[in-house]
Amino acid sequence: MTTAKATQRESTTTAFTMTNPPYAYFQLSSRSLSPQASQGLDDITARSYLTAALQQYLGLTGVAIPVDILKTEEFSVWIRVPRDDEAAVTAAVSQWASQKGVSLKIDARGSWLGGVVARGGRDAKLWTLER
Template sequence: MTPTKRKALSDAQPTTITARNPPWTYLKLQLLHQQHSTPSTSALQTPLDPLTARTYLSSALSQFLGQMGTSIPMDILKVSPEPSQSHSQSQSTDRTIWIRVPRQDAQAVVTAVSSWIGGAGSDMADAEGGVAWRVCAKGNFLGALVRGDGRDLFVP
């Protein structure tokens, strides 16, 4: 009986599992300044903190979906300033954040943040100009979204 059991175990095929409905969607967003006039460099160089990012995101969701939009759970995974790729004289920084939202709410969040512009002179924007979000990347798996290993997400 032992030889047949060994043969049966050696003929077994490996089992693969596919995650078809992941619970989360990950978004990489970039905060841009809409410059109406010549902005001061100090306003553009201030780092983006999680509280300000959350305020901007809540404003966008509230404007698009009302009270239901502000109830969408959202995790801010990372807030990081990155050097601007534009060749402007002001040496501004583009601020990037990584967030996680439930998969079923992802399309509403993308639509809300991509259509939102914080008005100039309001409590949601700098006095020199408005702010807006740009969706840089969206995906259901964080590893695939950051091109493989995800190391840049956890670098301080």
């Protein structure tokens, strides 16, 4: 009798579908017109570039968009924004360039971080903890 209960528990399957994910994810890379202005991204530089792009495009409304910086590496940055602000961030980043000739390029974007990482051309080791 206990084996029947165990078999019944093992055959139970649960499915979960999330139709409206709350966030959008981006992989951005910095580009420079001149080699002198070329520098790697860190969290502060990425934040200042994103703030400048959002402010130039939408003013104070753009600055109020919450942007989470997930990771910076060399010339790339991964960010998370609310899904409702995805179009505004896309437009702001696409049209922005600094006075020094630095701009941001959208390498990948999507509703799931795993898909953005895979489309960005990076290997799976990128998100593993370094020991």
